[in-house]
Amino acid sequence: MKNIKLLVSVFKAECETVGDWIVPVSAGAALYDKDDRTVELRDDSGITISKKNPNYCELTVQYWAWKNLECDVCGIMHRRRYFDFDENKIYGCRDHSKHLPRPYRIFDEPSESVLKRINADYGTVSRLTDEYQIIAAVRENIYRSVESYYNKNDRREFDDMALVREIIAEKYPEYAAAADKYLTGTYAYFCNMFIMEKSLFDSYSEWLFRILAEYEQRKPKEYFYPREQGKIAERLFGIYMTYVIDRTDISCAEIPRIHFAKIDGATPKNLSFNKMLYHLFPPGSLRRGLLR
Numbered sequence: 683m684k685n686i687k688l689l690v691s692v693f694k695a696e697c698e699t700v701g702d703w704i705v706p707v708s709a710g711a712a713l714y715d716k717d718d719r720t721v722e723l724r725d726d727s728g729i730t731i732s733k734k735n736p737n738y739c740e741l742t743v744q745y746w747a748w749k750n751l752e753c754d755v756c757g758i759m760h761r762r763r764y765f766d767f768d769e770n771k772i773y774g775c776r777d778h779s780k781h782l783p784r785p786y787r788i789f790d791e792p793s794e795s796v797l798k799r800i801n802a803d804y805g806t807v808s809r810l811t812d813e814y815q816i817i818a819a820v821r822e823n824i825y826r827s828v829e830s831y832y833n834k835n836d837r838r839e840f841d842d843m844a845l846v847r848e849i850i851a852e853k854y855p856e857y858a859a860a861a862d863k864y865l866t867g868t869y870a871y872f873c874n875m876f877i878m879e880k881s882l883f884d885s886y887s888e889w890l891f892r893i894l895a896e897y898e899q900r901k902p903k904e905y906f907y908p909r910e911q912g913k914i915a916e917r918l919f920g921i922y923m924t925y926v927i928d929r930t931d932i933s934c935a936e937i938p939r940i941h942f943a944k945i946d947g948a949t950p951k952n953l954s955f956n957k958m959l960y961h962l963f964p965p966g967s968l969r970r971g972l973l974r
Contacts, residue, residue: 685754686753686807687755688703688705688877689751690707691739691740691760692706692761693761696945701804704759704802707721707746709725709743710732710736712730725743725745725746728749729746730742730746731745731746736908737908738894739911740912745891747883748891755807755878755880756878758876762941763939763940764939765800765802765937766938766940767807767810769801775926775927782821782823782936783937785820785822786820787938788954788960789941789942791942792940814935816934818936819871822872822965824868827865827868845897847862849897849900853892857921857925861921863924863928889922897911897914943955
């Protein structure tokens with residue numbers, strides 16, 4: 683039986699384990715007060731960067747899994763975002779004959795009935811990971827370049843994407859073309875969500891965290907902002923996926939996300955949990971792109 687671990691990045695104790703394969707991990711646990719309740723797994727055990735959670739977000743859980751977890755397949759989800767495992771909505775990354783499904787749907791919370799509706803069961807995930815070595819969240823057309831979108835919404839007084847390009851050109855020049863293609867394109871991968879064979883999970887993590895370490899070292903500290911490395915990692919994941927699709931024969935697919943509207947914790951700017959806006963400005967639509 684394949685050992686699958688889909689880790690749910692949670693804050694303290696806010697999530698139930700589903701079987702033994704959808705497993706919550708308390709993120710940033712090294713920063714908690716000693717009396718705070720946590721789930722069984724915490725990202726501050728073993729080899730860890732848990733204290734960097736305010737900047738690295740869910741990446742502290744990914745780092746913990748890379749360094750400390752043994753399994754066959756590993757994935758990252760969030761307390762407010764799961765994958766939609768509806769097998770009718772699978773998009774093969776290289777199958778240009780099909781249209782991308784809508785990037786996500788909105789439900790209230792991950793109840794038992796909702797998990798059944800989205801096929802969140804071991805058998806479905808096992809079949810998908812038999813067929814695909816990497817499963818990503820569906821990319822979304824944002825109707826402007828990935829780089830300009832980042833610059834509009836997240837850049838402060840420093841050219842972050844120029845630094846990312848510089849580091850890739852120096853450390854991983856084989857990814858330079860993928861970086862240019864992805865950052866100038868209009869389809870964005872959001873949320874740092876994916877499922878991979880553990881060997882690929884580990885090699886991707888090594889690539890990602892080496893780049894982020896260089897980024898953190900080179901960027902002047904006075905220009906850092908909250909959740910920065912998490913946002914940079916979203917762009918790096920898109921670069922990685924572009925490279926995988928264009929330059930390798932790794933089998934990969936994309937599936938939609940589920941957003942849970944009634945779980946607290948969304949930032950005020952994040953409109954992706956608003957049901958009315960979801961219907962008026964569907965994700966991936968031109969109207970949504972204009973709203974951005």
